[in-house]
Amino acid sequence: MSRNSSAPTAEKKESDQRLAKKPSELLTKEECLEVFRQLFLARYFDVRLIKEKKRGRLKGTLYSSHNQEAILVGSLFGLRPYDWISPIHRDMPAFFLKDMRSGWRNPNRIGMTIQEVCAQVFGKADSPGRARDNWSHIGSRAKKIIHSTSMLAGTIPVAAGVVYADRLDGGDAVALTYNGEGSTAQGIFHEAINYAAVHKLPVVTIIENNQWAYGTPTNKEYSLEDFARRADGFGIPGLIADGQDVFDVYDKVMQAVEYSRAGNGPSIVECKTFRAYGHGDHDDDRAAKYRPSEDVQRGRERDPIAVCRKRLVELGYLTEVEAGRFMAEGKNAMETTNEDFPAEVVEYMNEGIEFALKAPFPEAEEGGRWVFREDL
Amino acid sequence: MSRNSSAPTAEKKESDQRLAKKPSELLTKEECLEVFRQLFLARYFDVRLIKEKKRGRLKGTLYSSHNQEAILVGSLFGLRPYDWISPIHRDMPAFFLKDMRSGWRNPNRIGMTIQEVCAQVFGKADSPGRARDNWSHIGSRAKKIIHSTSMLAGTIPVAAGVVYADRLDGGDAVALTYNGEGSTAQGIFHEAINYAAVHKLPVVTIIENNQWAYGTPTNKEYSLEDFARRADGFGIPGLIADGQDVFDVYDKVMQAVEYSRAGNGPSIVECKTFRAYGHGDHDDDRAAKYRPSEDVQRGRERDPIAVCRKRLVELGYLTEVEAGRFMAEGKNAMETTNEDFPAEVVEYMNEGIEFALKAPFPEAEEGGRWVFREDL
């Protein structure tokens, strides 16, 4: 059985009432087109890094968010600048998508610049973490992004503590944590949500259910089909979103966020999606073996870009002609060209890559620094 | 809201059908009277140790199971000799109550003798663990009792592994783990039940909800009233038993055990009860302060011995006269006399205490032994 946002739980009914119209129905045309652009940007970021690696300009494992971009764009679009997030390995675009509505290049934006994120990917000194750990293991107190370790689900208690402090200071910030469905088996996932539920802390736990945890299918990770049901053990809302539909993700996450802001406490939003490639690019070949190709095909049928485009055409926000312009959907990275993406997207990404390529590596001596605070 | 065993969960409905009559209704008069005797024995064990300590013959903290005996007797009475259990600090009588139906003094019984348990309490060499850790930190592979550490909920994954092995060998043993409601906040509680649910392992998790975790009330431990709802996050049955009614505990646990034996997997049985004294006897005075006396009164109103007696009289298994004989109920340890207990109970306990008093302490040198196996 599968449930949607109208699944019955005491608290949720309340919040349902509070939401007559769907949040996505309140978005303007401009906002909808911005959402569409952000999907292209997230996709292009992924595509471009894969190409940079093939070109040999980039080393290290890539964890692709291909086919899962709607989760990132849809969940972040409704947040306020001062809300907190904690992305993990599958969520690299989240670092720069955060607070993007304040302007892609707005220096005061409470989200990372594309330069910062690319500098991190390339291991340069201008990375927010000065390249002391790789890939998504960065964050920023100023940008309100929690610095994750590799240990899955480990940021959920941190997020809970962050908003506990915020509430104590009279704030109303919400914390969004991103987690793969596999990571929900970690004990700390439950300790943290239990604590958040006891104190009604505004922590929204996003579960990106892409059907696989590395080489392990969901039925070996969990006894139920819907990971949203992890919420049932705490009596908190467990929403399910169509992870391929950016507007459905937006609706469910906003519902959860409003619920938290109103002081009702934490919730879980499961976003159903499918991992496009291998766990990381090192796993692409093996993944082709351990995952039946029919499953992969079915899982990638509904490209989030295509789903969004269709909606925008229905809404009359895109003419057939405009809609036909950029055809990134359904293509693997190497099958795409820059013409498949809006120029401003390619331009923005170029700025990041060029900055990163020029940026210096950190000095070797930095390896010995900052074990303890140095500002004394 | 509070649920009982007829609470709806897919799996449970099945098992309900399998159980037309309540298991307790199938118990013979003799068996019911044995249950009654065991309640007295569990109570007297507690009473006697408190007195031994007051007499100065015993050192160390005592964690009383006073007022919670129905949970131990009721949950163990229906088990088969080869089922496994893992008692914790509040469950000391469980060690000798296990498989007691094979005869209190039966040398082949797959449970500990009263001598072994008393030797442990007194820290003697004849303790099953040779007094290397205190109180309930004993066990026995031969007696199928898991050796717990202090770390709460830590035996649940062990229990899961034990029955996984048993299933692999074609067995149908069930493992019963005992846990206070507070310990259900430990991450490993969830990791273990998640694993047991995935593999449909016969692990029954008993939650002794005595309303307090040391000095912390349940509303600071969990967001819901019924700890049985921890089961909902795994889609497994979460039963609730009246922890003061030995027959209701027996019914709910047997329902869970049968469900597991049938291959349906794990379940949780919450037993509602109330901690009679302090967390340990060192905490008695403070507990009197941090727990409102009305709560304590209410929580101790329904003494499991009285509840059982009433039932036996109704069933006609006890005449008013017989029923009036032993009046241990509602009394604190020091208020009772041996006359409040059946002679065979006092006699049995005497054997344990006398054995323990005579038994030698382990040799100092043993402190250096068995870090690694010595049988090679």
Added chain:
Amino acid sequence: MSATLQSPVSIKKNYLTALKEALFEEMALNPNMICQGEDIGILGGAFGVTEGLQAQFGEKRVVDMPISESCIIGSAVGLALNGKTVVAEMQFIDFISCGFDQIVNMMATYSYRTAGEVNLPIVVRGPAGGYGGGGPYHSQMNEAWFANSPGLQIVVPSTPYDAKGLLKASIRSGNPTIFYEIKNLYRLRDIEEELPVEDYIVPLGQAAIRRQGTDLTLVTYGNNVYDCLKAAETLQEQGVSAEVIDLRTLVPLDEETIFASIAKTSRLVVVNEAPMTCGFAGEVIARVCDKAFHHLDAPPVRVTRLDTPVPWVAPLEKFVLPSVEKIVDASLRVVRF
């Protein structure tokens, strides 16, 4: 207690009271400070270290946590990341193993991973140490795990004065600290002492010479400080003058005081109650070998717990833990080398 006109507050206080005062004073001084742990509020802690704290500062700042050590640490990290100073209690330091990942991988590395953007003012404190019949899970000294995990300060006070001064210094240090409270000292009468009326701290990284000596240096901390002082008495009777150094903080470590003493005595015995292998006693010896080897006239040796858990019953516990006798024997062996 004896109160006179000259010193109106000449009240001797025990180790536990000293810790309690540190918490009350720091909570009053710093409105951004939070205490959290199991049973620390309503109950006031298993040993009463936080007694009255919640009544005074409210349940938002003195939080009774669920039995979730990983979350107690993890949420403390979040609180600190968002501007708070946190003192987190482990009901017994033994249970820190249940929050281990959050300590060594999340908390300890935060400053390093963020290149100093984020420093976490978090003190994880709890009752520690053996000699009380606590058994394997209520007797641990597990400081070596954390000494081998970069980014953690490790503090082990042995007197009321140090307990208060070091706890305040740890709270104010801005670095994650594992703070070992020696539970056998909590209410020990013999070590009660007057504490300054005015605010004070004991700086981290400064060892204390508890007894001057010329023939031999005993380096130790925690419970064993008192065993070493007793051993020094016995040794004195045999004409051996032992200097006793109480490290007080292991990270940062006051190497200078150790080296200066050895320059004088040329002999070293290190005593601690943790398991021998990879314990801190070996660390002290390795540092001395590296930087003061030429001063040594005899093998630097260790008196530690055997490589076993701490067994429950007295004879066994005594067998595995350091004792005055064992310290004296080792000292004589070194002196007579």
Added chain:
Amino acid sequence: MSATLQSPVSIKKNYLTALKEALFEEMALNPNMICQGEDIGILGGAFGVTEGLQAQFGEKRVVDMPISESCIIGSAVGLALNGKTVVAEMQFIDFISCGFDQIVNMMATYSYRTAGEVNLPIVVRGPAGGYGGGGPYHSQMNEAWFANSPGLQIVVPSTPYDAKGLLKASIRSGNPTIFYEIKNLYRLRDIEEELPVEDYIVPLGQAAIRRQGTDLTLVTYGNNVYDCLKAAETLQEQGVSAEVIDLRTLVPLDEETIFASIAKTSRLVVVNEAPMTCGFAGEVIARVCDKAFHHLDAPPVRVTRLDTPVPWVAPLEKFVLPSVEKIVDASLRVVRF
């Protein structure tokens, strides 16, 4: 590979293949053996160590576990308590921190707590070590945590022959073992070697002398064995003859081989890639001081990781980890003392 008539199986095998053979052979020999871990079945493990194992022995004996390290260890304890032999994989040894309590308090102490009634044949194995740009959470050598936790054997093979022989010995030992697989060696061509056709084990507690020398003893294990051998070459050019000892197992430790070597060379440098403080290098030095001090003509010193996490990018990682240069420098310092 070169196959000749005389030796029909003269096939050189790498470190990973050696481990794989050990698992396949032991699984075949012992029907009561179970392997469990994350992604070890369908995928065959992140590095392929268990590739094909599930296909051959079925998913009941080769179990894909949820991402629950504590439960992976805890259930292994239960399996072993009920008669099974278990090999549990940590996808990276770094993640062992998430199962820490079950390892040090449940598994390690079981034999001790039960006075020998229950011995647990459990091997916890996983990829370990730095020098690969893995960053703080994919580069750890955390053996010191477990060396300070009584009841655990600690094994660190550095060659294919040892990898297979030590894994088999660990599995058969009946004691809980933490088995460090050096992931940089998994597919290293230079160290591939022929393995015996017949069943063999490498006994625990026996170090290997990788190079004979007379002037200086280099004690090490894991990745650093090869750094020490290179350093020994360089030192040779400068007329210094270094002996290189590969400990292979840290617990139990082969002290005799170390002492015998020092009796010959009188000089010691210990090299490992774990953080310095309370690491195993210091342990070796402390034991030598205790039992072979009189042989030492110079300070025994350490070359270890700095007390920092392992940073990601190459220049930083190189800065904090031991290197051939650092070993040569330390060795010359000791020799010229």
